Amino acid sequence: MMIPPRGDVLTESVEKKEKRHGRKSGLIAKKRTFEHPQIVLVGQPNCGKSTLFNEVAGYRSVASNFPGATVTYTRSHVRVLDRTADIVDLPGIYSLTSLDPAASEGQRYLLTHRVDVIINVVDSSILSRGLELTLQLLDLEIPLVLCLNMTDEAERKGIRIDVEALSRELGIPVVATVASRGLGVRELFNTALSAMRSPHPGRHLRFSRDVERIIGRLSRELKEKAGEDLPFSRHLLATKLLEGDAAFLELLHERYPGLIPRVETGARELALSHGRSAHEVINAERHAISMSLFERVAVVRKPVLHLKDRADSLLMHPLWGYVFLCLILGGFFYLVFKLGGLAEAPVLSLFEQLKTSLTARIPSGTLARALAGSLIDGLAGGTAIVLPYLLPFLIGLSLLEDAGYLPRVAFLMDTFMHRIGLHGTAVIPAVLGYGCNVPAVMATRILESPRDRFIATFVATLVPCAARMTIIFGLVGYYLGGLAAFAIYLINLAVIGLSGNLLSRLLPADTPGMIIEIPVYHAPRLRSVAAKTWFRIREFVYIALPLLLAGSLILTLVDHLNWSDLINGLTRPVTVLLGLPPEVGLTLIFGILRKELSMLMLFQALGTRDVISVLSAGQIWVFTIFVVFYVPCLATIGALYRQLGAKRTLFVVLYTFVIALMLGLAARGLAAVL
C-alpha cells in the first residue's frame, strides 16, 4: 500500500489553509511580485504537463498516458536558470468552466493563488481544441506563454504549425517543445521568466459583435456594482456568468445578488437571438475562433501512418480486442507470478545462511538471539517474498499506463461495467487498484458524478492490491499452486461484480455515460517507467520495511513476555470461527497497518517460513481469502476518509469485514469438503 506522494501532502496543507481563511475571500486573486516567481502549468488533460514538470522538477509528478492522471496539483521548488521558482502542475482542464472536481480545482487555483506567469501547455497534434482553453487563459490577463508540446506527434500527423504566426496572432510568446525528450524546455522556462515582467498580457480575441455587446454590458454593470473589488478580468467573469458557471454564479450570489437578474437577462437575450442557450452560443463562438486561428497558423498534410495507428484495429477490435485484453492482463499476471517465484527461493536461502551464521555467535535462549533472528526473518520476508512479486508488477503496470493501454481497456469494458452501474472509465481506478488502492481511490476523481465516484471507490478498495497479491502468490500460489491463486482472483472479481451491482441498486441513478479520450500510443520511456516504479516502491522500502522490522521485534518481545495469549484472545472470535490457530490473530491486526505484514508476521508468529509444516493447506486457503478481503489498510482508510467522509468509510470497513468473514467461512467449508 502506498502513501500519497509528497505533492499531495503539500496540497492538503494548502487546501486546509484556504479553508481556514476560506469562504470570505472567495475567488480573489493574490498580489504578484517577482521574487520567487510562481510558474503555473495549465493545459488540457494528457497534453504532457506532468512530463514537462518532471523534466524540470525531477520526478515528482506521476505522468501517465490517460486523460486526468493528475487529480490534484503538485508544487515543486526548483532552480530555473539560476533563480529559484515554484512550478505548479495543475490537473488537466478542458476549459475554465468548473464542470468536474479537477476543473474546479484548476479554476480555483488560478483565481485564488499568486500566479506570476502561466505556461499553457498544448498538445500540438490537437491544437485547435487546445486553443479554446488558451483563449480563456488570455482573458485572465496574467502573463501567458504558450508551449506547443508534442510537436513530433503533430509532425507525424502531418500538422505543421507556424510558431511565429501563432505568437503574432495571440500576442504572447510561443515555444515549441517535445517535453518527453527535453527539447525546447530550457527555452520555454527562459521565455516564461522574461514574459513574467511583460506589460502585454496578450491580445484578446473577441467574439462576434452582438455577443460582445451583451458581455460588455454585463461587464460594465459588474464594474458599477463592484468597482475594483473584482481583481480579475471582468470580461472573463461576465462571460463565465453568461455561460452559467456554478462557481462564479455562487460568488455573485454571495456578494452582489442584485446582479443575478442582469445575468439572466443577458443569457436570455443571447439565447433568443441565436436560437440556442447562452452557453452553447459562447462555446460555439470560442470553437469558431479557435478553428479559424488554427487554419491561419497551421498546414495540414497527409499523416505518416505508423504501426501504432494500426494497432487499434486489433486491440480495439470487437473480438480480437477482448482476446488481446485477456492475453495482455493474463500474461502480465502470469509473468509476475513466474518471475516472483523464480527469485523467491534463492533469496530466501541466502537469508537463511545469513541467519545461521549470525545467530551462531549469540548464545542460544537469550532475548538478544531471538531479536536478532526475528530481525533477519523480517528483512527476509520483505525482500525475498514481497519484492520479487512487487517489483515486476509495478514495472508492468507502469508500462501499460505509459503506453496508453488503460483507456482502451475502459472502452472494451464499458458494457460490462454498466452491469455494476458504472461506465468504462471506472475501469481505470480499478486497474490501478491492482497496484495500490490509495492512488486508485484518488483516481476515482476522473468520474463526474459523486455517486459513480462512491461506487468506483468502493470497487477499487475490493481490488487486491500488489501487497495482497504478494500474499496470494506467496502463500496460496506457493503452497497450493497457481490455479488456486487464480481462483482467488476469480472469487474476487465475482465479489466485486455482486457488490457493485448491489450498491448500484441501492443508489440508482442515470450515469451520465462515458466519454474518454483514446490517446495515441506512446513507447514507454525507460526513465519515466523507472521513476514511476521507484515512486511506488519507495513507499514499501521506507514505510513497510521499517514497520515490518519493528513489528518483528515487537512480536518477539510480546512472545518473550508471554503476552501473545492476551492479544490473540481478543481476536479469538475470528480465528475460532475460521478454524485458524490462535497465533494468527496478531497477524491480522498487523495486516490492517499494511497488508503484506499479515503474511510476514504470520511467519514470525508461527516461528517458521515453512508455513505448510504448521498450517494445513485448507487453513492457508482460508487465511488468504480472509486477508484479501478484510478491512482496507490504514493508508487506504485515510484516502477513503478524505474522499468519502467518515460515514461511508465506516461502511466500507464494516462491509469488507463482514464479506471477509462470510467468504472465510465458505472457504473453510469448501476446504473441509475437498
Added chain:
Amino acid sequence: MTQPEITLDQIRSGRTVRVVRIAGGWGIQQRLNQLGIHPADRIEVLRNGILGGPVLIRTHGIDMALGRGMARHVAVTADASKSGKPEADV
C-alpha cells in the same frame, strides 16, 4: 427538419456525419463541447456496436469513446458533403 432525428449511436462504423445539435442539459452540452464536439462539426465513426458498448469516434484529430447514453445525445445528419469548415452560428 421534419424527418426523425438520427443520433450518433445509430451510425454504422466507417461513416462520417455532421453534428446537428447536442440534446441534454448544461452539463452534457458543456462536456461534449469541451471535448471538441460542437454543432456543425464532422465526426467519423470508427467503431460502433461492440456488444452494445461505446461508440468510438474521431473528430478534430482526436479519438474518443462515447458511451451509448452519451452518443444518444448527439443528433447528426448523414450528409457530410460540405467542407470541413465550421459554421459557427447559423
